Amino acid sequence: MTGVLHRRSFAAMLAGLGGSVAANRFLGPHVFGNLLPDAWAAETANAPELARYPQKTDMILLTDRPPQLETPLRYFTTDLTPNDAFFVRWHLSGIPTSVDTRTFRLAVSGNVRKPLSLSLQDLRTRFEPVSLVALCQCAGNSRSLFEPRVPGGQWGNGAMSNARWTGVRLKDVLDAADVLPGTVQVGFRGLDTPPIPQTPRFEKSLSIDRARDGEVMIAYEMNGTPLPMLNGFPIRLVVPGWYSTYWVKALSSVAVLDQPLKTFWMDTAYRVADNPGAEESPQQLAKTTVPITRMAVHSIFVKPAPNEQLVAGKSYTLQGVANDGGSGIRKVEVSTNDGKTWGDATLGTDLGKYSWRLWHMPWTPTAKGSYRLQVRATTDDGQQQATSQWNRSGYQRDVIEHLDVVVA
Amino acid sequence: MKLHRSIFVLPTALALLTFASAQQPGASSKSAKASRNPVQEITLPNYPADTPPGPNLAAYQQKCLLCHTSRYVTTQPRFPRTVWEKEVKKMVDVYGAPITAEEQQQIVEYLFAIKGPVDNK
Numbered sequence: 316m317t318g319v320l321h322r323r324s325f326a327a328m329l330a331g332l333g334g335s336v337a338a339n340r341f342l343g344p345h346v347f348g349n350l351l352p353d354a355w356a357a358e359t360a361n362a363p364e365l366a367r368y369p370q371k372t373d374m375i376l377l378t379d380r381p382p383q384l385e386t387p388l389r390y391f392t393t394d395l396t397p398n399d400a401f402f403v404r405w406h407l408s409g410i411p412t413s414v415d416t417r418t419f420r421l422a423v424s425g426n427v428r429k430p431l432s433l434s435l436q437d438l439r440t441r442f443e444p445v446s447l448v449a450l451c452q453c454a455g456n457s458r459s460l461f462e463p464r465v466p467g468g469q470w471g472n473g474a475m476s477n478a479r480w481t482g483v484r485l486k487d488v489l490d491a492a493d494v495l496p497g498t499v500q501v502g503f504r505g506l507d508t509p510p511i512p513q514t515p516r517f518e519k520s521l522s523i524d525r526a527r528d529g530e531v532m533i534a535y536e537m538n539g540t541p542l543p544m545l546n547g548f549p550i551r552l553v554v555p556g557w558y559s560t561y562w563v564k565a566l567s568s569v570a571v572l573d574q575p576l577k578t579f580w581m582d583t584a585y586r587v588a589d590n591p592g593a594e595e596s597p598q599q600l601a602k603t604t605v606p607i608t609r610m611a612v613h614s615i616f617v618k619p620a621p622n623e624q625l626v627a628g629k630s631y632t633l634q635g636v637a638n639d640g641g642s643g644i645r646k647v648e649v650s651t652n653d654g655k656t657w658g659d660a661t662l663g664t665d666l667g668k669y670s671w672r673l674w675h676m677p678w679t680p681t682a683k684g685s686y687r688l689q690v691r692a693t694t695d696d697g698q699q700q701a702t703s704q705w706n707r708s709g710y711q712r713d714v715i716e717h718l719d720v721v722v723a
Numbered sequence: 724m725k726l727h728r729s730i731f732v733l734p735t736a737l738a739l740l741t742f743a744s745a746q747q748p749g750a751s752s753k754s755a756k757a758s759r760n761p762v763q764e765i766t767l768p769n770y771p772a773d774t775p776p777g778p779n780l781a782a783y784q785q786k787c788l789l790c791h792t793s794r795y796v797t798t799q800p801r802f803p804r805t806v807w808e809k810e811v812k813k814m815v816d817v818y819g820a821p822i823t824a825e826e827q828q829q830i831v832e833y834l835f836a837i838k839g840p841v842d843n844k
Contacts, residue, residue: 379770380792510790513819641830
């Protein structure tokens, strides 16, 4: 019964949306980015297309309508990912391409005493600004590394980026709206629309406790400047520690709910096996699933680049990034002999428990030959990476990664 | 029983966001300029469809590319027929794609032809 009413109200809302967002337009020539430096060229050997979108640098093109753009690994050598290199992932092709900052409003409605319609100026002046460094990572980051392969966006390791977010606490906004008793969830929508009315709009929900934990933010700046349009201008939700499926871009509507949100995007998509490692096998798919939430502990190599030519006797710096879902990274270990022995990497600047952590370790290969490098991270609360992993959706990558290099 | 209210409300002002202002000459995609311009606008690049030849290409072009780029297919690895059948069914069942049962079969044939296992020929 409730589901039916939901759908009806959505339909009514959709009817009112006509013409609110500039339609997707595909004008002008496509522009390919410049060639990458030699050491990184190999990285894209199997990724045929680079793309340069407005406000973005050269990115690995997964899809163009809607845009899904992967950050090339060469941008993962700094604590904060430049906005123009920040990865892009939209679900529905009706993405916002134009926003009038004078008329844009964020609606806060539903099970509240005082529904709000907030301008961008309201957000900047009526609430205390807060700032936080947090990793934004697609649930399907590194999906292309799963074996057997699974369908979905074939991301390498670049469906993540780290930024300093500035905005307001969602809690403060909810408090201003005066949430009524009986609230169980808060739902979120952005300006993106489906290409045909039959397609469900992209929408997500958080429990009221998560929504009011004081950490979830509505961000109007990343790295000190407004968000690029493709990263959610003018505001996006920031859910520190959780996969970015919840980080609704171009956030336009916050709905306070007295019943759980019924939507494909929570009930069917973005779900993982209901066990600690979200583990299953093609032969034995998990029977029960739950919405994906907290990011798993994971670490990757950034240097050397895949297939980089190394020379015996020369000194190199192995480096990369490690992250988890909010405990913090305690330790990163690297092996240069396929896991026989491990050494501690040096950790980079600690920018807070929701940030990724850069790591590096010197390495001078003494002999020619093939080497399998491995990297594994341990969190502050003792979680470690898996030695094997598979799930049907290619989500929540947490397996110990390796990199095969040849020393000449 | 309490009826559930319309939960997502769109402010009227947003509905008035106009093409006119979005299309004004000189609207820039550069952030620096955009911070002075109250209307932030970008123009998306146009990537030609990548449609390898195969059976029922026309059905694929008409039905699938209506809503999304061909790269949703061409960037995928090769999969067995069952995977492509499931994907097409998902497009219909979940995303409401207006594709008849006959067309679904045709589209699966195309997907299987260009992205089926290497030894499928």
